[in-house]
Amino acid sequence: MPDRSPKPPSPELVARMQRLAAFIVANAERSLPLAVLAKEAAMSAHHFQRVFTAVLGVSPRQYQAAQRLQQFKTRLRDGEAVLTATYEAGYGSTSRVYEQVTGGLGMTPSAYRAGGAGESITYAVRTTAFGQLLMAATARGVCLVEFGDDGDLLVARLHDEFPRATLVPASESAREPLDAWMDALDAHVVQGAPRPELPLDLRGTAFQIKVWRFLLSVKPGRVVSYGELAAAIGHPDAVRAVGSACGANRIAVLIPCHRALRADGSLGGYRWGLERKRVLLDNEKRGG
Known part of the structure; x- marks a missing residue:
């Protein structure tokens, strides 16, 4: 039976999507409909959407939202007023910004602008x-x-x-x-007691949170490769993005990014040191 699995994007397409990603970053405050981005990429809207998602791990819309949020955060950290940062980052109104970004900041925009003041x-x-x-x-x-x-x-x-x-x-x-x-x-x-089910205040991009939520489903004693994780969340070509999401995790153990390995079974990276990762995995294999 012929292999019907989708082929990975060619190096040329990967480079083109990376150029479009840079274009989105440079124009994060603008409204960039799918048709505009597809025209910039010289592709049909459907083809562009599919290839961009395969390469970057998130849809063009999600990528734009993440970049706009990052720009908004930077402006707030630089001391801009919330209203000014709202419009400069491309949000149409303060109601929209409170609806869309509070979860990504982990607090209200005004509190984030003040470095967590009031929190x-x-x-x-x-x-x-x-x-x-x-x-x-x-x-x-x-x-x-x-x-x-x-x-x-x-x-x-x-x-x-x-x-x-x-x-x-x-x-x-x-x-x-x-x-x-x-x-x-x-x-x-x-x-080796069960991992505590604690309330988590997750702050990250839509893609990062998707990776972290999947990691929460990986049981102790089991591991998953970055490639398997990427495929499991529906983005089989976003292996590097998955690795970056694991590296961006700031909640050690409770979000078990230590259970993500390279395809060859080697440890890969770990924010808190490979020896800690090794010991965590060994303890889980032994069941404590």
């Missing part, structure tokens, strides 16, 4: 068998889990991400759940 983020640092562990949470859920060798450096990173937020050490906070969440995560990592 309370509770955090805790403790020593584990994996080194120093920091967990931070907003009212929406866990927004950051980091491993490192220096607890002060982990806290500094949190301050860099939310320079004007009210960062409250868990020991000084009335929000007791964070301590229990830390206990549950520590028990999972060290003792």
Whole structure:
């Protein structure tokens, strides 16, 4: 029986889609309908949509939305007023921007502009068998889990991400759940207890969140290659984009990007160090 699986885009088409992606980035504030982009690519709208999605891992519309959000975030971080940033980034109204981007920011635009001003983020640092562990949470859920060798450096990173937020050490906070969440995560990592099902405050592009949500379905003791993950979410040619999404994950273990490997079974990368990735996988294989 002949192989009817779709052929990957040619190098020429990949290069053309990358040029169009750069065009979208350069014109993120403009309205770029599919017909306009297809004409720029010298392709039919249907063909362009299919090839762009295969190469970039997201549709042209999703890619535009992600770039517009990134531009909006940059303007807010640079101190622009929310209204100015809204229109300069190409959003038609403040109501649209609040509908579309609050989930991607993890807080309201005004709070993000102020470096998290007005937001309370509770955090805790403790020593584990994996080194120093920091967990931070907003009212929406866990927004950051980091491993490192220096607890002060982990806290500094949190301050860099939310320079004007009210960062409250868990020991000084009335929000007791964070301590229990830390206990549950520590028990999972060290003792092999089930991964705790905690509320998560996910912030990323539509494609990144799709990757992270699939990783949540991968059971302990099992692994998936970046290629298998890409195929599972419907974007078999977006292997590199999947790897980048794994690398962008800021919520260690709770989003188990350590279960994603290269096609040859090698570890690939891991934000918190390959030795931690290796130990996590070994512990899961043994069932704790």
